Amino acid sequence: MQRYTGREMWDVDECQSPRMGSVILGVDGGASNTVCVCIPAAMPFNDPLPVLSRTVAGCSNHNSVGEERARETLDRVMTQALLKARRRRSNVCAVCLAVAGVNHPLDQQRMLDWLRELFPSHVKLFVENDAVAALASGTMGKLHGCVLIAGTGTIAYGFTSDGREARAAGAGPVLGDWGSGYGIAAQALTAVVRAYDGRGPETDLTNNILDFLGLASPDELIGWTYEDQSWARIADLLPVVVQSAEGGDEVANKILHNSVGELASSVKAVVQRLELGGDDGKYPFPLVMVGKVLEANNRWDIGKEVIDCVTKNYSGAYPIHPKVEPAVGAALLAWNAIARELDGDIQTVQ
Amino acid sequence: MQRYTGREMWDVDECQSPRMGSVILGVDGGASNTVCVCIPAAMPFNDPLPVLSRTVAGCSNHNSVGEERARETLDRVMTQALLKARRRRSNVCAVCLAVAGVNHPLDQQRMLDWLRELFPSHVKLFVENDAVAALASGTMGKLHGCVLIAGTGTIAYGFTSDGREARAAGAGPVLGDWGSGYGIAAQALTAVVRAYDGRGPETDLTNNILDFLGLASPDELIGWTYEDQSWARIADLLPVVVQSAEGGDEVANKILHNSVGELASSVKAVVQRLELGGDDGKYPFPLVMVGKVLEANNRWDIGKEVIDCVTKNYSGAYPIHPKVEPAVGAALLAWNAIARELDGDIQTVQ
Incomplete structure (x- = not known):
């Protein structure tokens, strides 16, 4: 062949009929x-x-x-x-x-x-x-x-039936996409550095992340972080953060709760601007949930928490996990x- | 010549006596x-x-x-x-x-x-x-x-007379150096994006930053931010944030107040670990202040606020602005x- x-x-050459x-x-x-x-x-x-x-x-x-x-x-x-x-x-x-x-x-x-x-x-x-x-x-x-996409990055994007559109977040890590996999992982790495230098509370994230990366000390985290600043590589730490939170670590739990708030606020900003929920927020509209942050089949279910948070204001939102x-x-x-x-x-x- | x-x-060749x-x-x-x-x-x-x-x-x-x-x-x-x-x-x-x-x-x-x-x-x-x-x-x-250095980046570093040393922060923007010029500017850019997409309150930072950069809309900020991710380039927005705060903008003021807290917490972490202030925090030690975030001769004086915050706990700290x-x-x-x-x-x- x-x-x-x-x-x-x-x-x-175009050898076939198009x-x-x-x-x-x-x-x-x-x-x-x-x-x-x-x-x-x-x-x-x-x-x-x-x-x-x-x-x-x-x-x-x-x-x-x-x-x-x-x-x-x-x-x-x-x-x-x-x-x-x-x-x-x-x-x-x-x-x-x-x-x-x-x-x-x-x-x-x-x-x-x-x-x-x-x-x-x-x-x-x-x-x-x-x-x-x-x-x-x-x-x-x-x-x-x-x-709502929350994978390595995050963005909320919406359309009305008559073609109006709006978005929130999706501006990348420098511009505050804190609910993304990258955002969650960067906050976890930051928490390790802060615990190490005395600015923040002790956290299980330290041992869990160092073990995961095969590093001996938080000193080595700075070098690891900057040797390759690919967002996806940082975001790969997400499961360690979720496991630490499930294990009861307060710092990890706080990071995940904050992320739920960030992700829900992106959705709400879009829904509000497009009035997808109608006058009373009860008008039905699809809320499509995509990305590893939302799909993870864990006890600590970020996607479910986000939906709960959105439906408090917009009970018409019906979540769809695409096939x-x-x-x-x-x-x-x-x-x-x-x-x-x-x-x-x-x-x-x- | x-x-x-x-x-x-x-x-x-080594043509001269060393x-x-x-x-x-x-x-x-x-x-x-x-x-x-x-x-x-x-x-x-x-x-x-x-x-x-x-x-x-x-x-x-x-x-x-x-x-x-x-x-x-x-x-x-x-x-x-x-x-x-x-x-x-x-x-x-x-x-x-x-x-x-x-x-x-x-x-x-x-x-x-x-x-x-x-x-x-x-x-x-x-x-x-x-x-x-x-x-x-x-x-x-x-x-x-x-x-305490706070320029584009930030770090606190200390030594005891007998040679022990400690540091805090200095881990770069991914790892949460929020009090730095970069950190302040990135938070300001984030605030503009959040105001624009409906996640955050309106702020004067929007017009002030767009004017400073010669951009027409917050839409263009994402492209501007990622076309060159040099930390120094982002940090150059610091004066715009300070001016916005001096002009009474609440969002800008909040960013600067948070930064003061971050910078002071770096100093305190080092001083505490090295016990530079003695048992009661009153033992005198030099607190050297370096970098454009701390030196700016503005009404909103970040350096002065940091010193006030540190001396509440460590009254022996005497600030030095190096000649x-x-x-x-x-x-x-x-x-x-x-x-x-x-x-x-x-x-x-x-």
Whole structure:
């Protein structure tokens, strides 16, 4: 079998009709990794959805890894997904790139311009914040309600049925995303340093984190922290914090309780601005919960605490834990947007 | 005049007696920049001190800019100081490198090994955290008392007369140095984002920071923040926060009050561990105050508030605002360490 990789692949001749075996690429680029799925454009809405291929690469948030590395990662993950699905660029009829770090129309335009260099003009291109795909993953492509993502990073994002949107948080660790996996872990590391130098109370986090990292002393934590400032690497300490809290450590419990407050406040800010709960807060709307901070199947259930906190004010919020991943949500978004055209045309080809 | 730059300079033959015109290099590497001074080894203790040359370069904290760039900066700043003082490597009898990011004996050893490659074996080498030089700058080379640095970063560092030492904070922005210029500025940026997305109260910081940065909307702050994550660049927002607080903004005032508490708690942790204040806290000890957060000549005087907060518990603390800069403190440290040898020998040569 002839293999194409990277640029080579994008440069092959369009040897097939763009309508034969057409596919949609959905990409979810979070703070930890990037997932691409390839689904048939003429997809009947089955359960489970017919995902032709799925590929994974590293972080593609340009704010975290820089623009060049982000693009390399996105290029690679899409190339590999097409290879794995035995499709070519010419089979692609739509791409939805939903990536963390798209916070401004300029970010969106820059990404669209770059995508346009990779795909010919008939291919529909969509660029969104990764939160939008996460919402779509819970609502099967419909943009209505609020999504809360709390993985390495965190963001709340909402849409009304008539297309208004709002977001809260998602500004990264420097700008106070304290409920994120990174935020929780950084607060735990800080608590260890404070206990060590006498500014804060003793905590089980010290031994638990040092054991987890194989370090001998809190002195070594500073070097460990700065030798590689990848947000995902810091966020990987989350389970240690949860276990310490479950073990009764007060400092760890306080960090988790604060994080619940932060995450709930992001959701409430979005819901309030969009009036998703109606006049009395009782109007029903989906609250899609995504990310390892919320999904962890622990006794200390951060996601459940956040829902309890939100529903005190907005009893109409109904939580959804999506069955499909955000990358599929991204693909569904693109699918919805081109569905009408496809209905009358492509579906008859396959 | 023949010019030597960088490596070339270190490689020249030792054409002079090492005792003729001997000099000491003192280097202060903080989070924002690196200063090197060259002083005569056979220096009489005049006021002002006879500084032969002074050079400045960028940040040399390896945790912030990486080891390679840190070394390049240190190499360059020392080379230029010698050139400016019309001295050569063979004139150097001692070097004291006091740099932020030296937090562990391994950091110290790595830096010493590298310095040893630059200087022959008879040159006395000292590597310390930059806080140690800052203390020495306030006590004319004597290591006793506590220093609080709050510039881009922050650390408290103390010594007893019998050589015990302790530190607090200085663990960088990920690990909670909230009283630093960076910490204050990051909290202010966070407050702007929170006000904008509805999680926090309105604040004058929004307009004041956007005006200062020439940005049109808080949306643009995320891009601005992550396009260059240099700690010093963020910390440059400090005056805007102070002005906003002086203008009566509650959010800015709260950030500054919290920072005072953080900085005072670092000092108290060190003083308590070293028992610098004696049994009743009244025993006198120098409290050396260094850095732009503490020196700012504003109505909102952070340094004064910190001193007030510390002296409530330790009335013996007497604040010193050094007349010489930390780089001179570094040179004085080295001078003190070799003084006995020099007294009997080199001073007679000059």
